[in-house]
Amino acid sequence: MIEKDFLPISKEDMEKRGWEQCDFVLVTADAYIDHHSFGTAIISRVLEHAGFKVGIIPQPNWRDTTDFMKLGRPRLAFLVNGGNMDPMVNHYTVSKRLREKDMYSPGAKMGLRPDRSTIVYCNKIREAYKDVDIVIGGIEASLRRFAHYDYWSDKVRKSILVDSGADLLVYGMSEKQIVKVAEALNDGLPAKYIRYLDGTSYIADSLEEVYEYKLMPSYKEVCEDKVKYAMAYKMQEDEQDHVHGATLVQEHNGKYVVQNKPEKPLVREELDAVYGLPYMKNYHPIYEKDGGIPAIEEVKFSLVSSRGCFGNCSFCAIALHQGRVVTSRSQESIVKEAEEITHLPDFKGYIHDVGGPTANFRGPACKKQLDHGACKTKQCLAPSPCKAMHIDHEEYLQLLRKVRNIPGVKKAFIRSGIRYDYVMADKNNDTFFKELVEHHVSGQLKVAPEHISKDVLAYMGKPSGKIFDEFCDKFYKINEQLGKKQYIIPYLMSSHPGSTLKDAVQLAEYLRDIHYQPEQVQDFYPTPGTLSTTMFYTGLDPRTMKPVYVPKTKREKAMQRALLQYRNPKKYDIVYEALIEAGREDLIGFGPKCLIKPKDASRNQQSYKRNKTAKQGQKIVRSATNNKRKSGQTSYKRNKKK
Numbered sequence: 001m002i003e004k005d006f007l008p009i010s011k012e013d014m015e016k017r018g019w020e021q022c023d024f025v026l027v028t029a030d031a032y033i034d035h036h037s038f039g040t041a042i043i044s045r046v047l048e049h050a051g052f053k054v055g056i057i058p059q060p061n062w063r064d065t066t067d068f069m070k071l072g073r074p075r076l077a078f079l080v081n082g083g084n085m086d087p088m089v090n091h092y093t094v095s096k097r098l099r100e101k102d103m104y105s106p107g108a109k110m111g112l113r114p115d116r117s118t119i120v121y122c123n124k125i126r127e128a129y130k131d132v133d134i135v136i137g138g139i140e141a142s143l144r145r146f147a148h149y150d151y152w153s154d155k156v157r158k159s160i161l162v163d164s165g166a167d168l169l170v171y172g173m174s175e176k177q178i179v180k181v182a183e184a185l186n187d188g189l190p191a192k193y194i195r196y197l198d199g200t201s202y203i204a205d206s207l208e209e210v211y212e213y214k215l216m217p218s219y220k221e222v223c224e225d226k227v228k229y230a231m232a233y234k235m236q237e238d239e240q241d242h243v244h245g246a247t248l249v250q251e252h253n254g255k256y257v258v259q260n261k262p263e264k265p266l267v268r269e270e271l272d273a274v275y276g277l278p279y280m281k282n283y284h285p286i287y288e289k290d291g292g293i294p295a296i297e298e299v300k301f302s303l304v305s306s307r308g309c310f311g312n313c314s315f316c317a318i319a320l321h322q323g324r325v326v327t328s329r330s331q332e333s334i335v336k337e338a339e340e341i342t343h344l345p346d347f348k349g350y351i352h353d354v355g356g357p358t359a360n361f362r363g364p365a366c367k368k369q370l371d372h373g374a375c376k377t378k379q380c381l382a383p384s385p386c387k388a389m390h391i392d393h394e395e396y397l398q399l400l401r402k403v404r405n406i407p408g409v410k411k412a413f414i415r416s417g418i419r420y421d422y423v424m425a426d427k428n429n430d431t432f433f434k435e436l437v438e439h440h441v442s443g444q445l446k447v448a449p450e451h452i453s454k455d456v457l458a459y460m461g462k463p464s465g466k467i468f469d470e471f472c473d474k475f476y477k478i479n480e481q482l483g484k485k486q487y488i489i490p491y492l493m494s495s496h497p498g499s500t501l502k503d504a505v506q507l508a509e510y511l512r513d514i515h516y517q518p519e520q521v522q523d524f525y526p527t528p529g530t531l532s533t534t535m536f537y538t539g540l541d542p543r544t545m546k547p548v549y550v551p552k553t554k555r556e557k558a559m560q561r562a563l564l565q566y567r568n569p570k571k572y573d574i575v576y577e578a579l580i581e582a583g584r585e586d587l588i589g590f591g592p593k594c595l596i597k598p599k600d601a602s603r604n605q606q607s608y609k610r611n612k613t614a615k616q617g618q619k620i621v622r623s624a625t626n627n628k629r630k631s632g633q634t635s636y637k638r639n640k641k642k
Helices: 011-016 039-049 087-091 117-128 138-142 160-164 175-186 219-224 226-238 268-275 285-290 331-341 367-372 394-404 420-425 430-439 454-460 467-482 501-513 531-538 554-563 569-581 599-641
Strands: 024-028 054-058 077-081 134-137 148-150 155-157 168-170 200-204 213-215 247-252 255-259 302-304 353-355 444-450 487-494
Touching (some): 024 039, 039 077, 039 268, 077 117, 077 138, 117 134, 117 138, 117 160, 134 138, 134 160, 134 175, 138 160, 138 168, 155 219, 160 200, 160 255, 168 175, 175 268, 219 226, 219 247, 226 247, 226 531, 268 331, 302 331, 331 394, 353 394, 394 430, 430 467, 444 467, 454 531, 467 487, 501 554, 501 569
Parallel strands (some): 024 077, 077 134, 134 168, 302 353, 444 487
Antiparallel strands (some): 148 155, 247 255
């Protein structure tokens, strides 16, 4: 029995284990990090636990087939993912500029993965092994299982199943599906005929091969008609539920992409088992020479406590990938891992995070979700908390107390973010709020109001009103009582669908009133799989099919972004333009409510500063000249006396 170790990444590693062939070879666009915050680690360890031999090929050179063949042909299949972060988002900023760093690569080096990694890898595998089975999964594949708008090429692309040539797509978190797929392959069933599993997608040659389905608008229709695109998205969102979800079919040029309904989320005991597998909790030693993998730093001393999110923000893909039903690990499982972390040689006493997609969600929104699924027509928290929602922080508070009282733990922070509206909806939140402020804030608490405009927030699926202000007031009041100086850092987003220049000005006025200027502003980023991206592309709200205003031009997006940083002198000209265009000249002046000074005043001020500087210079010169004269006169008098 081999000691706990990383899974094989070379033939030599296989020989140490006595393997002649892997059952599965997992190809990933990330460096190899064996930590449960990374999908590659979870899927490979789950398969290992089920009795299968798994090898890893991290970040292969995709320019030829050599790296794809270094572990040999797998007995059952290649598994392919595009990494923990979408490869296109990983490569490009929202302005489509190439990023400077890749945090999932050795030394944060760029250029070690291709654009659209899953497609490229699958094509190279086919080149190396023509008839081998290929199964794709991960965030890139999961969010592209149907025809989708691609922001980077500004067009609708086909399902990734079609473009990659893979035999099967496993979507969502995938632990249950991947073991069932492995067992079916082991029984001799080719991947392209594994068509009965929830949480999977495949390609059929005709509709006669599919039973009890709902037909979506075809690839051709969604390319040509934005109304059809919006309808297709709404169907996908409506059926994204493990209870009432239906099989969906979309034609692609005579072939049919079929999605079975989602797999059931793991129950607590299953989640505990997944997070209790023998992970090395670090990156592979081969990366030491390059300075390691930066992505491990934030998660190495963090605790994942839950999955899923019933917040369901319009711009977030978590609901489509993880689902709206929240499942959490047991307190015992989390405490055990926290105790193990305290024994790591580089642990300094600080747990960086105890959370998940939303830290203070620890279970389903209501009992109905378990038996009947998430509501199709209602949201749990927006525009206001549902009356059926179960709101309670007591269990999470118990967990936090246990973690922070572990010997060796100085502080246990919450950095993954909390839903402030969920906190404020809890009528018994006093104790949680006090202990949050006293023990679990690292100087700054990050929360996400995103905007202040009622209309924009409605499109975002976020609450409006004074809830955020009330949350802030309570936060600062408790800090004052405790004698602490801690701050709230609000996440804000510009240029979201529905946000007009008028709305951006309203947000700037709010920032003026609370005396806050964000150092960074996030422009809305249209990524596959979100409601907001559908609004961005179609100009329609799929929920109502009504038109939505979408800021798309480079100039307007720059204006909306600049308004949130109106105090920055470098932004003056574009803020001035934005206020003129919005008809808000009243905000240009010297009054207490004005955002910027008039241009002439600004120029006069600059001129005044230049003149003042010049005068000071002249003063210094005159002073120096006078001193020289005085010095010369004194010297003359002394000489005269002599």
